Amino acid sequence: MPGSEADEFAIIARYFAPLATHAGARGLLDDAALIAPDGPVVVTTDAIVEGVHFLRGDSLDLVARKALRVNLSDLAAKGAAPFGYLLTLFWPSDRPAHEMAALAAGLAADQEEFALALLGGDTVSTPGPLALSVTMMGRAGLRTPSRAGAKAGDGLWVTGTIGDSGLGLAALRGEAFDAADGDYLAGRYHLPLPRVALGPAIANVASAAMDVSDGLIADAAKLAAAAAVRIEIDLDALPLSPAAARWAERQADRLTARSQLAAFGDDYEILFTAPAAPGIAATRIGQVQAGTGVSLLGGGRQVTAPPAAGYVHRIGR
Numbered sequence: 001m002p003g004s005e006a007d008e009f010a011i012i013a014r015y016f017a018p019l020a021t022h023a024g025a026r027g028l029l030d031d032a033a034l035i036a037p038d039g040p041v042v043v044t045t046d047a048i049v050e051g052v053h054f055l056r057g058d059s060l061d062l063v064a065r066k067a068l069r070v071n072l073s074d075l076a077a078k079g080a081a082p083f084g085y086l087l088t089l090f091w092p093s094d095r096p097a098h099e100m101a102a103l104a105a106g107l108a109a110d111q112e113e114f115a116l117a118l119l120g121g122d123t124v125s126t127p128g129p130l131a132l133s134v135t136m137m138g139r140a141g142l143r144t145p146s147r148a149g150a151k152a153g154d155g156l157w158v159t160g161t162i163g164d165s166g167l168g169l170a171a172l173r174g175e176a177f178d179a180a181d182g183d184y185l186a187g188r189y190h191l192p193l194p195r196v197a198l199g200p201a202i203a204n205v206a207s208a209a210m211d212v213s214d215g216l217i218a219d220a221a222k223l224a225a226a227a228a229v230r231i232e233i234d235l236d237a238l239p240l241s242p243a244a245a246r247w248a249e250r251q252a253d254r255l256t257a258r259s260q261l262a263a264f265g266d267d268y269e270i271l272f273t274a275p276a277a278p279g280i281a282a283t284r285i286g287q288v289q290a291g292t293g294v295s296l297l298g299g300g301r302q303v304t305a306p307p308a309a310g311y312v313h314r315i316g317r
Helices: 008-019 023-028 060-077 097-114 164-172 179-190 199-205 216-227 242-250 254-263
Strands: 041-049 081-092 117-126 131-139 155-159 208-211 230-234 270-274 282-289 293-298 301-303
Touching (some): 008 097, 008 117, 023 117, 060 081, 060 131, 060 208, 060 270, 081 097, 097 117, 155 230, 164 179, 179 242, 208 216, 216 230, 216 254, 216 270, 216 282, 254 293, 254 301, 270 282
Parallel strands (some): 081 117, 230 293
Antiparallel strands (some): 041 131, 155 270, 155 282, 208 270, 230 282, 293 301
16 A cells, blocks of 8 residues: 555545445544434443454454454343444554455454444554454343342353363464364464354343353353352363364363363353253353352362463553
8 A cells, every 4th residue: 555545544444434334434534423223222342452362463354353253242142232333443553554454354244244334433553563442332132131140049051162262372372283173273263253143042031141251260250259159160061162172182181171171261152140041052051059259060079270260461560
């Protein structure tokens, strides 16, 4: 892209205005968007940063789609139907502007898949790493479960499979896997599968719900703390993909391996509590009890959680 086309306004016009298909976005020619929802709106925001949430050298179309999907996952856990988003893009000053074409293509692909429109945002140059911050909006359903509603006697449920993304990161960093397993796991790291279609059904039965982003154990602890209850996780019931199951079988201790999978982050499944979940594609992995904290069970005994059971951003020095 010629230098004259690399200023922020040219960038917006070339790459992002075509994504602003909602009339309220005003073609990204204004300082704000105008939306007129027909009911309550659920709003969430998450950022992804190079070297923290994705690797330098990752394909930018996948980076863009991951930025959308981690936010879509939050809305899914609340049973909301997504319709639009704001994007703040922090673009490294030493990175060629023409590479934004791949990023915009990724945004366009997921806008079509999830019926989204770009509503606005900001594009800035930075001496630091590439980062994207997304604010996602969705129409609330009949119920919007919080983290704080879990009750003693509820079951603990999770969608999908656990631990794939963490193993995918290990594969990308050089850990040995069968080629097919390594490709599958790396794909799960690069491209989460937000459970948007399942969200409304889960919201209708869940006493509490959230997405699994920092690790199953860590996020179960957040549910437990919010509701002042104790959550018991049965590691034997943990749903694993065939690739993750094969990895676990190769480890010296099966339960330690399963607890490690439960500690990995970036699964972006829905974790929820409910007395029952009829007709919902989810696995019961434990129960809610009176008390506090999280306990792990496996093989009929208590299992010690890994030392770093989940991801926490350490802010400042």
